[in-house]
Amino acid sequence: MTALERHCRWLLAAYPAWYRRQRGGEILATVLEASPPGRSWPSPRDARALLMAGLQVRAWRNQRLTTAASVRQAVLLGAALALAWTISADLAGQGASLILAWTHTTALHLDPGYWIAADALVLAAVAAAWFAPRPAAAALALAAAAAMWQYWGDRITVIQPAGLLILLAILAPGRSRLPRSWLWLAGVLSAANLLDQASGVLLRVYHVINPPLSAVPWIILGAVVLWAAVDARPAVAMAIWLTSTWLVFNLLSSIDDLLSSTGGGSQGLVLSQPSYLSAAGSAVLAATAIWRLRHQAAL
Numbered sequence: 056m057t058a059l060e061r062h063c064r065w066l067l068a069a070y071p072a073w074y075r076r077q078r079g080g081e082i083l084a085t086v087l088e089a090s091p092p093g094r095s096w097p098s099p100r101d102a103r104a105l106l107m108a109g110l111q112v113r114a115w116r117n118q119r120l121t122t123a124a125s126v127r128q129a130v131l132l133g134a135a136l137a138l139a140w141t142i143s144a145d146l147a148g149q150g151a152s153l154i155l156a157w158t159h160t161t162a163l164h165l166d167p168g169y170w171i172a173a174d175a176l177v178l179a180a181v182a183a184a185w186f187a188p189r190p191a192a193a194a195l196a197l198a199a200a201a202a203m204w205q206y207w208g209d210r211i212t213v214i215q216p217a218g219l220l221i222l223l224a225i226l227a228p229g230r231s232r233l234p235r236s237w238l239w240l241a242g243v244l245s246a247a248n249l250l251d252q253a254s255g256v257l258l259r260v261y262h263v264i265n266p267p268l269s270a271v272p273w274i275i276l277g278a279v280v281l282w283a284a285v286d287a288r289p290a291v292a293m294a295i296w297l298t299s300t301w302l303v304f305n306l307l308s309s310i311d312d313l314l315s316s317t318g319g320g321s322q323g324l325v326l327s328q329p330s331y332l333s334a335a336g337s338a339v340l341a342a343t344a345i346w347r348l349r350h351q352a353a354l
Contacts, residue, residue, distance in 0.1 A: 058095035060087060066102055069109025114285045122349050124231060129288040129348070131226040132233055133295025134219045135181045136241055140300055141216050142177050143245040145170070147252030169206035176202050177216065180223060185235055189228045196224035215299060240275065240289060244296075247271035280340070283347050290344035297337040 063086050067079055086097050086105065096102070176199035183192035200220035203213050251268040279289040
């Protein structure tokens with residue numbers, strides 16, 4: 056394989072896999088034939104044409120869904136991302152407690168063993184949104200919500216994940232599943248959050264690995280915002296994830312502080328400025344992505 060052919064194949068990745076299987080060889084042969092001898096890259100014009108045509112094919116494929124179906128998938132993905140993020144943080148916290156206990160630096164303070172089953176059910180419900188039959192996915196999400204409400208932490212902090220699981224159960228029985236090409240979003244966000252939270256017990260490396268891990272969600276957010284030109288659904292999902300992860304968490308924490316306060320020190324329910332900014336940013340992102348999604352979707 057020549058350098059020109061190898062680089063052309065890289066550019067062909069702009070097309071979806073099914074299109075490359077059907078037309079990839081024909082497109083590659085055309086570009087190679089049109090390129091002068093001795094070149095290792097196609098001309099800027101040919102490279103731009105390959106990228107734009109590939110993105111147009113991907114956008115065309117997304118237009119086969121109605122706006123309602125696209126919004127359903129976007130909300131379903133947003134709930135799955137938020138749940139994966141929440142559970143990865145909980146698993147990291149429990150793992151950190153185990154590490155500190157094994158190193159005898161602190162006493163062992165673990166929740167009852169039921170948290171393992173509750174977290175496992177939530178992860179199974181998230182995976183079921185992609186892989187399980189739709190009725191089974193809905194039933195698993197409801198079972199996970201019941202388990203979390205019964206065993207997972209206090210009732211204030213469990214409202215958000217339990218509500219997301221109920222939303223998952225409502226949306227899962229729809230006609231179309233989540234595309235498997237979106238799995239990397241949940242996987243990368245969960246892995247980054249898990250490592251970021253767990254790195255707190257590794258003081259020597261915490262300041263080295265924490266900054267890049269903390270930047271991962273923002274990098275993904277930037278990627279899906281750019282990708283909204285082709286498919287706006289992940290951008291809508293990220294807006295939902297932002298809202299449920301930061302704004303709702305801050306709101307519930309403020310309620311918890313208000314309920315637990317004694318005496319006249321409480322000034323009422325007050326959200327921090329970052330929460331206002333997160334809410335405003337999420338609203339702008341969601342509105343822009345939904346506007347774009349309506350233009351992409353079928354009538």
